[in-house]
Amino acid sequence: MSTAAKHLSFVFACWKMNLAGAMEFRMSFWLQVVTMMVNNAVWIFFWGVYFNRFPLVNGWQMQDVMMMWAVSAAGFGFSAVLFGNAYSLANIVATGQLDTYLAQPKPVLLHVLVSRMSVSAIGDILFGLILFVLFGDLSWLGIVKFAVALCLATMIFTYFTVLTQSLAFYIGNAEGLGHQFFITFLTFATYPTDIFRGIGRMVLFTVIPAGFISYLPLGLLREMQTPFLLATVVAVTVLAVCATWSFSRGLKRYGSGNMMTVRM
Amino acid sequence: MSAIRVQGLTKSFTMKHKQPGLSGSIKGLFKPVVSEKVAVQPIDFTVEQGEVLAFLGPNGAGKSTTIKMLTGILHPSGGEADVLGYTPWRDRQRLAFHVGSVFGQKSQLWYHLPPVDTFELMGRIYEVPMNDFRKRRDDLVERFELGNYLHTPVRKLSLGERMRCEIAAALLHRPQIVFLDEPTIGLDVVVKAMIRDLIREMNREEGTTLFLTSHDAGDVEQLCKRVIVINHGQVILDDSVTNMKREYLTHKTIHLKLAVIPEQPLLLPGVEVVKQKGAGLKLSVNTVETSIETVLAYIVQNYRLEDVTIEDPSMEEVITHIYAKAGKEQGHESSG
Numbered sequence: 001m002s003t004a005a006k007h008l009s010f011v012f013a014c015w016k017m018n019l020a021g022a023m024e025f026r027m028s029f030w031l032q033v034v035t036m037m038v039n040n041a042v043w044i045f046f047w048g049v050y051f052n053r054f055p056l057v058n059g060w061q062m063q064d065v066m067m068m069w070a071v072s073a074a075g076f077g078f079s080a081v082l083f084g085n086a087y088s089l090a091n092i093v094a095t096g097q098l099d100t101y102l103a104q105p106k107p108v109l110l111h112v113l114v115s116r117m118s119v120s121a122i123g124d125i126l127f128g129l130i131l132f133v134l135f136g137d138l139s140w141l142g143i144v145k146f147a148v149a150l151c152l153a154t155m156i157f158t159y160f161t162v163l164t165q166s167l168a169f170y171i172g173n174a175e176g177l178g179h180q181f182f183i184t185f186l187t188f189a190t191y192p193t194d195i196f197r198g199i200g201r202m203v204l205f206t207v208i209p210a211g212f213i214s215y216l217p218l219g220l221l222r223e224m225q226t227p228f229l230l231a232t233v234v235a236v237t238v239l240a241v242c243a244t245w246s247f248s249r250g251l252k253r254y255g256s257g258n259m260m261t262v263r264m
Numbered sequence: 265m266s267a268i269r270v271q272g273l274t275k276s277f278t279m280k281h282k283q284p285g286l287s288g289s290i291k292g293l294f295k296p297v298v299s300e301k302v303a304v305q306p307i308d309f310t311v312e313q314g315e316v317l318a319f320l321g322p323n324g325a326g327k328s329t330t331i332k333m334l335t336g337i338l339h340p341s342g343g344e345a346d347v348l349g350y351t352p353w354r355d356r357q358r359l360a361f362h363v364g365s366v367f368g369q370k371s372q373l374w375y376h377l378p379p380v381d382t383f384e385l386m387g388r389i390y391e392v393p394m395n396d397f398r399k400r401r402d403d404l405v406e407r408f409e410l411g412n413y414l415h416t417p418v419r420k421l422s423l424g425e426r427m428r429c430e431i432a433a434a435l436l437h438r439p440q441i442v443f444l445d446e447p448t449i450g451l452d453v454v455v456k457a458m459i460r461d462l463i464r465e466m467n468r469e470e471g472t473t474l475f476l477t478s479h480d481a482g483d484v485e486q487l488c489k490r491v492i493v494i495n496h497g498q499v500i501l502d503d504s505v506t507n508m509k510r511e512y513l514t515h516k517t518i519h520l521k522l523a524v525i526p527e528q529p530l531l532l533p534g535v536e537v538v539k540q541k542g543a544g545l546k547l548s549v550n551t552v553e554t555s556i557e558t559v560l561a562y563i564v565q566n567y568r569l570e571d572v573t574i575e576d577p578s579m580e581e582v583i584t585h586i587y588a589k590a591g592k593e594q595g596h597e598s599s600g
Binding site for chain 2 (some may be wrong): 102
């Protein structure tokens, strides 16, 4: 078996374990999933009320906004379900919980990321998929484009979060800061990109690259805009390189700790 | 052949000093006072393959930091280390295939799932071929008597059951070296004895090199042949367990049961009455000053004896003595 195949087999085994662990508590599992779907539905209700009175928001139709929510919610959902520890990385580093991963013969970042699953994020995935079924283009091409959009969104969410949470290696307790970055990112990812102009728009495609997600309904799903797609692929690559580099470099500064820990 | 070779290995951490109170916190926000704390001063030692080594020291002595450097978890501030031909912090992944680690305070088992699931994942992590894995797992399950709770979620296991599973999980890939960091912490005497048996068996049958840290004197006495004592990041003793006991066995305890309550006090150089209850006495004898024979002869001559027991000091006392001695020497050095 090649190294890639071995890593893949290991990643699938971790995902299987996460899912099995999450399902240990049946009631909690369903409550978390349903609550998240209801939580997201409130926003859709809000946008429904808006489009009932106004047909457009800066050129965005209701279908575009619904697709933006579908991509953002399911993109985040896949990121938090498959790479759940990305969102707790700062805490893991600050409390010395990387020891277990470092003592085992697998790439540390990959191992940490796939070792946890957010149960509530399963609700985000289901919510995104339901929105796509209700408002999306269900042709083969439409489904493929939606799948590509989800992959890009998942990678952007994951790498951006790893990058911000890796600050813990350099500034100590970065849990709060990482959470603030995430909330800002999520907020911008769920508003039509075109309501922002000038510096605001520039920030969306640089410092807080949520624009690459929120513009996907127009730049990929409605019509394929090659420059935007290329820019998104470059952005994903840059984020991936920066996040991995920042984490690997941070490992040299890792100070461990003596907290008692278990793997949940 | 050496399994571990360490030369001048050292580790320092940067520490921020906070002054007391809220004003101290505010000052620290704008003008932090930082200093360097040396957790491990340059140390040298070698561990041979198949050896069972106790790596001892009080809390904060640098034991866990050293283990973490030897497993590649921490990068050292200086020095060299060679573990099975690898430099741990550079070849972490390759080394990890040959090393097992049990951290008493950090669990490798998935808390909400039964041990059997973690074992399977471990098999994939260490890339053990499926047939070998099944054979090895079944063997360990039998030896560690895990059959009854192999399918019980870890959160429902007792500490002793969990530790046995932890050790079994660390052995699935047949490691050449096992680092055991306080493997018997918090366990009752029966479970401790069982875990010690298993560790001994693993060393005897598979020739596994064992690197053990523990605060439990019994672990050292019953498992290890050699001991390294570290304090304030420095090696203060590197010797066989037998030599260590001999060197520090300068006191023996005598329990006496006399026929009648003694009228005259027991006055003998090097002998101290530690406790007296009626006709029962507990004596501490400094064997450098007075031999045990002299003391016994004196007692037989002057008292009517019913029963006598002579005890060596426990390993715990020996270790405490070493720490105290090292502490005094360091105190003299710094004051001189």
